[in-house]
Amino acid sequence: MPAQSSKFGPHPHRDTNHGNAPNRALGDRLFVAACGAAVVLFVAFIVTLIVADALYVDARAVAEVLRSRHIRHALWMSVWTSCTTTALALLFAVPIGYVLSRYRVFGRTFVDAVIDLPIVFPPLVAGLTLLVFFSQTSPGRWIQEDLGVEFIFQPKGIVLCQFLVAASYAIRSVRTAFDDVDRRFENVALTLGCTQWQSFRRVTLPLAINGIIAGGILTWARAFGLFGPLMIFVGSFRGRTEVLSTTVFLEQSVGNLEVALAGALLMIAVALAAIVAIRLVGRRGQLGL
Amino acid sequence: MIRTQNLTFAIGSFRLDDVTIEVAPDEYFVLLGPPGSGKTLFLECLCGLRRVTAGKILLDGRDITREEPRRRSIGYVPQDYALFPHLTVRDNIAFGLRASNTPRTSIDTKVREIAEMLGITHLLTRSTSGLSGGEKQRAALARVLVLQPRVLLLDEPVCALDEATRQNVCSMLRRLQKDLHLTVMHVSHSLEEAFSVADRAAVLNYGRLEQTGSLGVLLRKPTSEFVARFMRCENILEARASGIPDEDASLLFIESLQLRVRGRYEGAVKVVIRPEDVIVGSAHELPHPTAFPVRVSTSRDFGGFIRVQLAGPPDLVAHLPRTAFASLSQGPIRARLLPESLAILQMTS
Numbered sequence: 001m002p003a004q005s006s007k008f009g010p011h012p013h014r015d016t017n018h019g020n021a022p023n024r025a026l027g028d029r030l031f032v033a034a035c036g037a038a039v040v041l042f043v044a045f046i047v048t049l050i051v052a053d054a055l056y057v058d059a060r061a062v063a064e065v066l067r068s069r070h071i072r073h074a075l076w077m078s079v080w081t082s083c084t085t086t087a088l089a090l091l092f093a094v095p096i097g098y099v100l101s102r103y104r105v106f107g108r109t110f111v112d113a114v115i116d117l118p119i120v121f122p123p124l125v126a127g128l129t130l131l132v133f134f135s136q137t138s139p140g141r142w143i144q145e146d147l148g149v150e151f152i153f154q155p156k157g158i159v160l161c162q163f164l165v166a167a168s169y170a171i172r173s174v175r176t177a178f179d180d181v182d183r184r185f186e187n188v189a190l191t192l193g194c195t196q197w198q199s200f201r202r203v204t205l206p207l208a209i210n211g212i213i214a215g216g217i218l219t220w221a222r223a224f225g226l227f228g229p230l231m232i233f234v235g236s237f238r239g240r241t242e243v244l245s246t247t248v249f250l251e252q253s254v255g256n257l258e259v260a261l262a263g264a265l266l267m268i269a270v271a272l273a274a275i276v277a278i279r280l281v282g283r284r285g286q287l288g289l
Numbered sequence: 290m291i292r293t294q295n296l297t298f299a300i301g302s303f304r305l306d307d308v309t310i311e312v313a314p315d316e317y318f319v320l321l322g323p324p325g326s327g328k329t330l331f332l333e334c335l336c337g338l339r340r341v342t343a344g345k346i347l348l349d350g351r352d353i354t355r356e357e358p359r360r361r362s363i364g365y366v367p368q369d370y371a372l373f374p375h376l377t378v379r380d381n382i383a384f385g386l387r388a389s390n391t392p393r394t395s396i397d398t399k400v401r402e403i404a405e406m407l408g409i410t411h412l413l414t415r416s417t418s419g420l421s422g423g424e425k426q427r428a429a430l431a432r433v434l435v436l437q438p439r440v441l442l443l444d445e446p447v448c449a450l451d452e453a454t455r456q457n458v459c460s461m462l463r464r465l466q467k468d469l470h471l472t473v474m475h476v477s478h479s480l481e482e483a484f485s486v487a488d489r490a491a492v493l494n495y496g497r498l499e500q501t502g503s504l505g506v507l508l509r510k511p512t513s514e515f516v517a518r519f520m521r522c523e524n525i526l527e528a529r530a531s532g533i534p535d536e537d538a539s540l541l542f543i544e545s546l547q548l549r550v551r552g553r554y555e556g557a558v559k560v561v562i563r564p565e566d567v568i569v570g571s572a573h574e575l576p577h578p579t580a581f582p583v584r585v586s587t588s589r590d591f592g593g594f595i596r597v598q599l600a601g602p603p604d605l606v607a608h609l610p611r612t613a614f615a616s617l618s619q620g621p622i623r624a625r626l627l628p629e630s631l632a633i634l635q636m637t638s
Contacts, residue, residue, distance in 0.1 A: 184367055184371045185371055187338045187371075188373075189384070190337070190338065191338070191359070191363065191364070192432065192433070193359045193389045194385075194388045202384070202388070203373060206375045207374070
């Protein structure tokens with residue numbers, strides 16, 4: 001019954017424009033049309049590029065990419081390093097984002113600026129900075145040589161490089177997600193018998209989960225497609241430190257454009273599948289938090 | 290019993306200043322005040338969400354000023370109920386029990402019992418997003434009452450509800466308080482709400498406690514102009530007083546009117562009289578020597594009474610029953626102020 005639907009749940013037409021759109025003057029219609037045109041243009045631009053790539057690649061190149069042991073290894077490296085980086089980034093982003101959102105910490109402006117810095121680093125600078133630290137400074141050499149934790153030209157270095165460049169995106173997103181959770185929910189949880197940790201785990205975290213997922217997607221996407229800093233810090237050794245993005249670069253640099261494009265399409269397909277899957281899982285609230 | 294002793298809390302330029310309130314066991318106490326007077330802050334201090342600057346909070350004689358919110362045994366229902374939007378009604382109610390590691394079977398039983406008591410059993414599986422204001426309110430109450438708190442704090446519990454639901458919810462609150470022997474502190478800016486539920490009340494004015502007492506006392510014997518205005522007393526008249534030698538009585542001079550009242554007052558005073566206590570009648574009905582001539586300046590029908598603006602001197606507002614107003618339509622009229630209906634505020638300067 002229509003009466004019940006409006007009283008006990010969202011009205012089926014509440015968020016749509018059918019039948020309840022206000023009368024608009026010509027200027028307002030032009031404004032809406034301009035906004036719509038921007039959406040159409042942008043989506044068309046991206047889709048056209050991908051379609052152009054797909055049309056350029058023939059079945060042989062795709063088969064070669066899928067059959068190549070090196071490319072499969074590079075894909076695997078890309079997936080596991082970017083997933084590890086995302087997990088590590090969120091491990092840091094959740095407590096950092098919570099502190100920045102909830103407490104007026106001393107030197108907050110400075111901390112904010114430092115956290116944002118990697119976002120504006122030119123990618124090559126990030127790689128160079130890591131290389132200089134681990135090869136030219138005492139603490140870096142101590143970690144590499146005395147502790148035996150090697151990063152330069154090692155798979156571990158891929159994760160470190162991706163972490164440096166991508167973690168800031170996670171922190172920003174997670175902080176915004178916590179900002180959006182009304183603090184009164186936490187306060188009520190405290191009066192209902194929760195400790196601060198219980199209130200965080202049972203109230204704040206579940207309410208911020210969509211923002212945290214968004215941060216994870218951003219971080220993963222940034223890490224998955226990272227290229228420049230990796231070439232400097234870990235190189236691109238076949239079967240060792242080669243990831244899909246460096247494969248694409250190497251293939252096109254030797255003139256193997258079709259294989260490079262097939263690799264690029266593979267990256268796009270994996271990224272698209274991952275983003276859609278994570279969003280669906282997040283929407284259904286099946287993360288068990 | 291909950292008692293605050295000289296409770297002080299400062300945030301920015303606002304200050305809850307030296308607030309001392311005592312709520313007896315099983316008492317329904319209403320803290321009144323206009324928006325921005327610090328009512329919510331006061332409740333947050335009581336339940337431990339704000340660290341007080343000075344003073345004490347005592348629960349049954351035990352000092353809980355520095356205790357964590359979860360150890361205070363104080364239930365708090367915030368203004369818009371703050372039901373957790375990611376949980377169902379059942380999980381909201383069970384939230385506190387789970388936090389205290391209550392066994393699952395016991396949780397189920399307690400949730401069912403409290404839901405039955407509040408008439409929300411049919412809502413248990415629902416998400417909180419589709420609930421009406423009244424349903425949300427009962428769910429939030431159930432979430433708190435299931436923990437059997439010693440004191441229940443309600444922050445404007447009915448202000449988000451429609452007029453018709455308000456009275457029902459107030460009746461329900463009062464019934465729950467009686468049945469469960471709860472000590473309740475309810476904050477509100479609404480006099481109607483206070484009259485529906487309160488045993489006693491207090492008025493807070495920008496962080497300062499103005500007066501505590503029964504609603505009758507607050508209505509008819511306000512101790513400050515703020516309380517008089519807050520209790521909607523529209524007649525606050527400037528006057529001069531002079532103590533009568535050797536008697537506990539004074540003479541009041543309100544413009545050309547002279548009245549003898551009990552108590553000693555000197556110099557500038559303000560005289561407060563409620564509109565419903567102003568006696569108005571035709572000249573032959575009020576032959577008393579202290580009655581004075583007035584005329585009806587304006588009148589407006591408020592349904593239950595007629596609000597009449599009387600031109601004096603002194604100018605007054607009276608609330609008259611419809612029949613009494615009808616009898617005024619012809620001939621000269623007079624008004625009379627009974628000395629026992631007056632509240633007199635001695636001005637310091």
